[in-house]
Amino acid sequence: MSDKHYLALSGGVGGAKLAHGLAQVLAPEQLTIAVNVGDDFEHLGLPIWPDLDTVLYTLAGIANPDQGWGRADESWQVLDELKQLAGPSWFLLGDKDIALHLARRHLLDQGLDASTVAQSLAKRLGIHQRVLPVSNDPLRTLVETDEGWLEFQRYFVGRRAEPTLQSLQFKGAQQAQLAPGVREALTHPGLAGVILCPSNPYLSIMPMLAVAELKERLQTLTVPVVAVSPIVAGMALKGPAAKIMAELGVEPKANTIAELYHDFVDLTLVDNADAELVAGDRRCLATATVMKTVDDRKALARQCLAEIERLQQC
């Protein structure tokens, strides 16, 4: 097992939980985690990279346990004072979180690329896995709604994902190159498999697949690709995945995830709650996918690795 390498794709809170499980059961040098960058934006001059930060905080054990994003043991002096000064407070930034954004600003101002910045912050947080943006180039998710086009965070946080989603655009995707470290993981001689963490297929995974080289490489890989459904019993455990699927006219069901990824995913793990639904569907396997504890995260991670092993034997 020790010379094997795995690539995990993650976005959002659910994705970070499985990424954490994988980091717990693999040696650091065995795991590369590529994160979505479509949610990133500049706010009050600060570079906010939510999907990277959620993975960093979760792996470092300092994520806010209730929200999943942001930090535990946070204070809100800056935001409270900002409100008094009639500054924008729709996007909640805690004091320690602001420090991370300032550190990132400082690194970017030295001309470092996004992957180098991510790795520098990971090291400063005591993380030894490679946690990388899917691309070092700008790529931003825009959401077309019944209220017009919205930038991602304005839709997701500003409007609480309430407007009806009509379509998505991944601005910059045409030019965005696959981050070198992610390409290295995909061409690693010991690459044993790829895991799609239980992230929103539309808001987290598709913006990553919009980087053409990533999708092409996943479609031509000779090692197994396993996905974990973020939909359990017709609902998303967190976030608007089921709502978006319904708005796009797609059945918000666990086996729909297998459909969405059919051209590159070999097996989709769905929760036992959906065992009936996927009975007879060879693309799916029912298991325990709801992660309430760190042990649950490790167990699901081990199951992903075991299924990859089994598929490799086939």
Ligand code: FO1
């Ligand atoms: N999500 C919210 O619903 N409200 C917020 O105010 C908020 C602030 C925030 C700050 C930093 C950060 O890294 C994430 C934050 N998130 C917030 C979550 C974020 O919008 C989502 O995690 C991702 O963009 C989608 O997964």
